[in-house]
Amino acid sequence: MTSNPPIRLMDRYREELVVRHYARRTIQSYSHWVKRFLHFHGLRHPREMGAVEINAFLSHLATEGQVSASTQNQALSALLFLYRHVMGVEDVDLKGLVRARRRQRLPVVLTLEEVRQVLDHLEGSNQLIAKLLYGSGLRLMEALRLRIKDLDFQQRQLSVRDGKGGKDRVTMIPERLIRPLQEHLKRVKEIHRADLERGWGAVEMPQALEMKYTNASREWSWQWVFPQAQRWKDRTSGRQGRHHIDPSIVQRAMHTAVRTAELSKPATCHTLRHSFATHLLERGQDIRTIQELLGHSDVKTTMIYTHVLNRGPTGVLSPADLL
Incomplete structure (x- = not known):
């Protein structure tokens, strides 16, 4: 053995x-x-x-x-x-399998005021990332994997590449985030320029594109929107570059912000995406559009947000409200 x-x-x-x-x-x-x-x-x-x-x-x-x-x-x-x-085995008999019970849980959703409180207790890149999660309906890794070329300020939209399920989609850039993002990218560009001057400045390329476009990894358009503070180093080749911010950094900052804001809800980074969808529904946005913005394959997945609206899923008025 x-x-x-x-x-x-x-x-x-x-x-x-x-x-x-x-x-x-x-x-x-x-x-x-x-x-x-x-x-x-x-x-x-x-x-x-x-x-x-x-x-x-x-x-x-x-x-x-x-x-x-x-x-x-x-x-x-x-x-x-x-x-x-x-192993080349096509048919696997799974009779008698004890399956774990799937529990239908409603997503945690923050009110508009609670979102403000959480964002106010964040700063720097963590705050900007959190605002994108809420303002664009992104998953955390979708925000961290954004590259410069994915942002279109003129059209006020961003492209999510190879999201969950390997799907691409387009969603909005909030108007009030355009200037902060542009200011942020100025600082990122200075970091990239300094890396290039030191002989580095390359990022990891998706799939086999690095072999096809040998110099693309150093081009500005392929750089991460949210690069990490320190360069990584390959011990074998000595090659250095920058990866995107580690998700644990943002998650810890979010946890601290929720605790500091003294919220009773167990909010996480993903809660901001849930809040994005729910608040759009509250404002009367149609469910199909929200489905596309979130990148859900089935509208049934999006429908769960109708169950957390203050009005209830069908807008039924409680008889207690008539007393």
């Missing part, structure tokens, strides 16, 4: 995910679940296991691990990918 999962197997697994253009975070999560699956069964090779072992592992996650339904589904997807695309 070896002490680690088969290295070559995991390398092949990650390669198959990369070839199919899975997001970096998805690759990390899927690899994590495959390793847990192998360790759960004593590091046996997947070819020695099948549906029985998959069912046992997933049922263990639901009963002993108490994981959410979405987490169990992600683990299942990771294992199905392993067997279908790496």
